[in-house]
Amino acid sequence: MNRLTIKLFATLRERARAAELIREVPEGMTVGEIWSRLLGEFPALGGHRDGVAFAVNQEYVREDFRPRNEDEVAFIPPVSGGVDAPKAWWVGPVSIGRKPVDIEALERAVAHPSAGATVTFAGMTRNGNAGRQVLKLEYEAYEPMALSEMRKLALEAGERFKIVRIAIQHRIGTVAIGETSVAIAVSAAHRAEAFEACRFAIDRLKEVVPVWKKEYFEGGEVWIGCQTSHPPELERGALVEEPETENFF
Numbered sequence: 001m002n003r004l005t006i007k008l009f010a011t012l013r014e015r016a017r018a019a020e021l022i023r024e025v026p027e028g029m030t031v032g033e034i035w036s037r038l039l040g041e042f043p044a045l046g047g048h049r050d051g052v053a054f055a056v057n058q059e060y061v062r063e064d065f066r067p068r069n070e071d072e073v074a075f076i077p078p079v080s081g082g083v084d085a086p087k088a089w090w091v092g093p094v095s096i097g098r099k100p101v102d103i104e105a106l107e108r109a110v111a112h113p114s115a116g117a118t119v120t121f122a123g124m125t126r127n128g129n130a131g132r133q134v135l136k137l138e139y140e141a142y143e144p145m146a147l148s149e150m151r152k153l154a155l156e157a158g159e160r161f162k163i164v165r166i167a168i169q170h171r172i173g174t175v176a177i178g179e180t181s182v183a184i185a186v187s188a189a190h191r192a193e194a195f196e197a198c199r200f201a202i203d204r205l206k207e208v209v210p211v212w213k214k215e216y217f218e219g220g221e222v223w224i225g226c227q228t229s230h231p232p233e234l235e236r237g238a239l240v241e242e243p244e245t246e247n248f249f
Helices: 010-016 031-041 045-046 103-110 142-158 191-208
Strands: 002-008 019-023 053-056 059-060 073-074 091-097 117-124 130-143 165-170 173-176 180-188 209-219 219-225
Touching: 002 031, 010 045, 019 031, 031 045, 031 053, 031 073, 045 165, 073 173, 091 103, 091 142, 103 117, 103 165, 103 180, 117 191, 130 165, 142 165, 142 191, 165 191, 180 191
Parallel strands: 002 073, 091 165
Antiparallel strands: 002 019, 053 059, 053 073, 117 180, 130 173, 130 209, 165 180, 209 219
């Protein structure tokens, strides 16, 4: 038997009412089979609309991957998207935490005499989304893996575009209206490369980095991106459900 630590996040954590489980499974059982067994134990997890991704020891894996004894297995709902990514000279500070995002510090971190342009993206909480009055957002992350994936995308940005430096900061916890939840700064010799790399980085971050957000609004709360819970009014059919949109930019 293999003894595994199982991690659950966002909607999965809420539906199972547990963030971490210790389970013993037969040797050779795949992560897909472990997920099926977990569905039997927690039927509420079956209400998830979209596919769940699998990770073992903080690296994405396919459903036929077979974890070994003492491995950490994470079941990851669609994100809002192992070892650290190889370090490259263009990869500046990459961080995740509860402190406010310091955009000026990111811009200083990418400054360089060879850079003729710096482009900064800042994603902020706005007060309205899908016709609702938003009160705040709350971010949750699988932190070790989130950092690893952020470093990987920073590395990929430098491989794809001629940039001088890139820095990323993501906030978790409660983010009030008007506050920044994520910021990316990119410097390059010319503005075109800086713009392109910055856009690539935020788009890629939203696809693969395991960070989720819950929107608190007047009358309820709902997960954005990994939607399995709905405002009470929508569940009762009093309102027509609207597609979720990004709360920033």
